[in-house]
Amino acid sequence: MSKRIVSILFSNYKNDNRVYKMATSLAEDGNDVTVLALCYGGVLERETQGKINVRRIKLKSSILPNGNKLFGSIKYLEFIFRIIWGYSRADIWHCNDFKPFMVGVFARFFRRKLKLVYDCHELQSETWGISSIEKKLTKFIERKFAQSASVITVGKSIEQVYIERYKLDKSRMEIIYNVPHVEIEVTESHILREAFNIPAEQKIFIYQGGLSKGRGIPLLLETFKGLKDIHAVFMGYGIFDKDVIEASENHVNIHFQEAVPYEKVLSYTSSADYGMISTENVCLNHFYCMPNKLFEYSHSEIPILVNALEDCRNFVEGNEIGMAVKEETPESWREAVLELSKIDKSEFTSNLKKVKGIYNWQNEEKKLLEFYKKI
Numbered sequence: 001m002s003k004r005i006v007s008i009l010f011s012n013y014k015n016d017n018r019v020y021k022m023a024t025s026l027a028e029d030g031n032d033v034t035v036l037a038l039c040y041g042g043v044l045e046r047e048t049q050g051k052i053n054v055r056r057i058k059l060k061s062s063i064l065p066n067g068n069k070l071f072g073s074i075k076y077l078e079f080i081f082r083i084i085w086g087y088s089r090a091d092i093w094h095c096n097d098f099k100p101f102m103v104g105v106f107a108r109f110f111r112r113k114l115k116l117v118y119d120c121h122e123l124q125s126e127t128w129g130i131s132s133i134e135k136k137l138t139k140f141i142e143r144k145f146a147q148s149a150s151v152i153t154v155g156k157s158i159e160q161v162y163i164e165r166y167k168l169d170k171s172r173m174e175i176i177y178n179v180p181h182v183e184i185e186v187t188e189s190h191i192l193r194e195a196f197n198i199p200a201e202q203k204i205f206i207y208q209g210g211l212s213k214g215r216g217i218p219l220l221l222e223t224f225k226g227l228k229d230i231h232a233v234f235m236g237y238g239i240f241d242k243d244v245i246e247a248s249e250n251h252v253n254i255h256f257q258e259a260v261p262y263e264k265v266l267s268y269t270s271s272a273d274y275g276m277i278s279t280e281n282v283c284l285n286h287f288y289c290m291p292n293k294l295f296e297y298s299h300s301e302i303p304i305l306v307n308a309l310e311d312c313r314n315f316v317e318g319n320e321i322g323m324a325v326k327e328e329t330p331e332s333w334r335e336a337v338l339e340l341s342k343i344d345k346s347e348f349t350s351n352l353k354k355v356k357g358i359y360n361w362q363n364e365e366k367k368l369l370e371f372y373k374k375i
Contacts, residue, residue, distance in 0.1 A: 003372070004032045004090040008083065008100040012056060013037035017262050017292075018121065018178045019096055020049070025365045026094075026372065027051035036087060038079065057082055080106065088114060092375060095149075098124040098138055105145045115375055116149040119176075123158045126284035128214050142166055150375050152176050155311045157288040174371040179295040180266065182360035189271035192233055196255045202229045203341045205305070206272035208265070209293050211238030214286065216278030216307065221247045222330040223337065224254050230341055232276075233257055235268060270300035273345050277306040280328060290315070299356045303348040305333075305340055320351045 039056035064071040095101035235257040275297030304322035
C-alpha cells in the first residue's frame with residue numbers, strides 16, 4: 001500500500017546523494033515521497049526530481065544574522081513549527097540525523113499516528129566537536145524515543161552501539177550502506193594522468209571528499225612531500241583547499257582537483273591507482289565510520305589504503321582489497337604507501353569485483369524497501 005513519506009533534513013538538499021537515492025527508491029516503489037529541506041544558497045523552493053517532490057522552506061527569520069545562538073534558536077523553532085503545521089499528516093517522517101528526529105519526536109505529541117524512521121548517518125552522540133551538553137541531550141532523546149521509532153544506521157558497529165546502549169529491537173533496525181549503483185565494467189580512464197601530466201609508470205593515490213578538519217589532510221600532505229614518483233591527488237573542497245593548492249605549487253607530486261558532480265566521480269576515481277581514507281581516530285563516530293569513498297573506491301576497482309579505523313579496516317582487510325596503516329603518522333603512512341605501490345592494482349581486481357557485486361545500491365534498495373514494508 002502506498003505511503004505518504006516526508007524525508008526531512010536540515011540542509012538545502014543540494015548535494016545529498018544518500019537522501020536522493022533513498023527517496024527515489026521509495027518513490028519508484030509506489031510511495032508518495034517529499035524531500036523537505038531548507039531554502040538557501042540559490043536553490044529552488046519547489047522542484048521535482050523524477051518521482052520525488054522537493055520542497056524547501058524559506059524561513060522568514062533568515063533575515064536575522066548568522067552566528068548568534070538566540071537568532072539560531074528562532075530559526076530552528078520556525079522550521080520546526082512550519083514542518084509540523086504543513087507535514088504532520090504524512091504517514092512516515094524519514095528523519096535524516098538527530099535534529100530532524102528531535103522535531104519528529106515533538107511532532108508526535110500532536111499526531112500520535114505519525115511514524116518515525118531515524119536514519120542515523122553517524123553515531124550522533126559521539127561526533128567530534130559537539131559540546132558535552134549536546135552529547136547528553138542527544139543520548140537522552142535517543143534513549144527516550146528511539147525505541148518507538150524504526151532505526152537505520154550506516155554500519156555494523158554503530159548499529160551494535162545503539163542496540164547495547166538503548167536496548168533497541170534488532171527487528172526494527174536496518175543497516176543501509178551509502179553505496180553507488182553497480183556498473184559491471186569500469187571504463188578505463190586517464191583523466192587524472194592527462195590533467196596533471198603524470199607519466200604512465202608513476203602511481204597515483206587519490207583522496208576524495210571533504211578537505212576538512214578530522215580528515216587527515218595535513219597528515220597526507222606531509223606524507224607525500226617526502227615521496228618521489230608517487231603522486232597524490234586531492235579531489236574535493238573544504239577549509240584545507242589553500243593548503244593543498246600551496247603544496248601542489250611547491251611539490252610536483254601533489255595535485256588539487258576541484259570536486260566534480262556525483263555522476264563523474266567514478267570516472268575520475270578509476271583513473272587513479274589507489275584510494276586513501278585518512279579519517280582521524282578522534283572520536284567513536286570516526287572510529288566506526290564507513291565513508292562513501294570506501295565504496296566509491298571499490299566500485300572504481302582501485303585498492304584502498306585506510307587508517308586503522310574499526311569498520312574500515314575490517315572491510316578492507318576482510319575482503320582483501322587493500323591494507324590498513326599501522327599508525328596515524330606521516331612515517332607510517334609513507335611506509336604503507338610505498339608498500340602498496342609495489343603491488344599492481346590488478347592483483348586486487350577480482351576481490352574488488354566481488355565486493356561491488358555485494359555492496360551496491362541495487363542490493364541496498366531491496367533492504368530498504370523490505371524494511372519499509374514492516375513499518
